[in-house]
Amino acid sequence: DTGVSQDPRHKITKRGQNVTFRCDPISEHNRLYWYRQTLGQGPEFLTYFQNEAQLEKSRLLSDRFSAERPKGSFSTLEIQRTEQGDSAMYLCASSLVPGSPTDTQYFGPGTRLTVL
Amino acid sequence: AQSVTQLGSHVSVSEGALVLLRCNYSSSVPPYLFWYVQYPNQGLQLLLKYTSAATLVKGINGFEAEFKKSETSFHLTKPSAHMSDAAEYFCAVSHPRAGTALIFGKGTTLSVSS
Numbered sequence: 001d002t003g004v005s006q007d008p009r010h011k012i013t014k015r016g017q018n019v020t021f022r023c024d025p026i027s028e029h030n031r032l033y034w035y036r037q038t039l040g041q042g043p044e045f046l047t048y049f050q051n052e053a054q055l056e057k058s059r060l061l062s063d064r065f066s067a068e069r070p071k072g073s074f075s076t077l078e079i080q081r082t083e084q085g086d087s088a089m090y091l092c093a094s095s096l097v098p099g100s101p102t103d104t105q106y107f108g109p110g111t112r113l114t115v116l
Numbered sequence: 117a118q119s120v121t122q123l124g125s126h127v128s129v130s131e132g133a134l135v136l137l138r139c140n141y142s143s144s145v146p147p148y149l150f151w152y153v154q155y156p157n158q159g160l161q162l163l164l165k166y167t168s169a170a171t172l173v174k175g176i177n178g179f180e181a182e183f184k185k186s187e188t189s190f191h192l193t194k195p196s197a198h199m200s201d202a203a204e205y206f207c208a209v210s211h212p213r214a215g216t217a218l219i220f221g222k223g224t225t226l227s228v229s230s
Contacts, residue, residue, distance in 0.1 A: 042208070
């Protein structure tokens with residue numbers, strides 16, 4: 001169990017560019033979540049996957065955002081035509097298949113995006 | 117709809133003093149409640165969670181929290197603060213259907229002075 005990993009840890013881009021982040025969950029964890037955290041705020045839910053199926057999307061996930069989990073393992077989050085308001089920490093979390101009331105989300109270190 | 121309110125965006129204590137971080141929740145159903153800690157430039161680490169078992173929950177690093185339904189509260193405490201406890205703390209709520217998204221409060225920054 002090596003924990004949830006995210007790549008890159010930091011990304012600086014210019015407004016209008018596209019960026020893609022990757023998340024590798026804990027192996028055998030079927031649920032994968034994306035959250036966004038802006039300065040001085042708690043994380044806000046964006047979307048989650050059960051295996052490769054995207055089951056829920058927040059209204060925060062505009063049409064410029066797309067997330068995939070093609071083989072039910074790692075996931076990518078792409079932001080097209082970045083805006084300065086997209087600057088934030090993007091956090092990924094994973095958990096075991098639901099059904100257990102003690103299911104816990106384990107978080108990665110995050111990708112900090114700065115849009116100039 | 118569920119929500120979390122953390123009272124006090126910043127709490128300062130002396131080393132060895134009691135730590136009390138406040139969290140109140142709103143939920144239409146009995147929720148699951150969590151406390152996470154975040155150190156600078158790191159992800160979130162789970163401290164403890166309440167999932168409708170014992171109302172007094174013990175977590176890591178000497179922290180504990182008590183679920184009080186009548187007060188809709190889930191305050192985090194530690195009897196004696198350590199310098200290494202300085203971090204940001206988040207309270208979160210989720211629907212008791214397992215695997216749903218967490219809804220976080222805005223966080224409380226804990227400072228510990230020597």
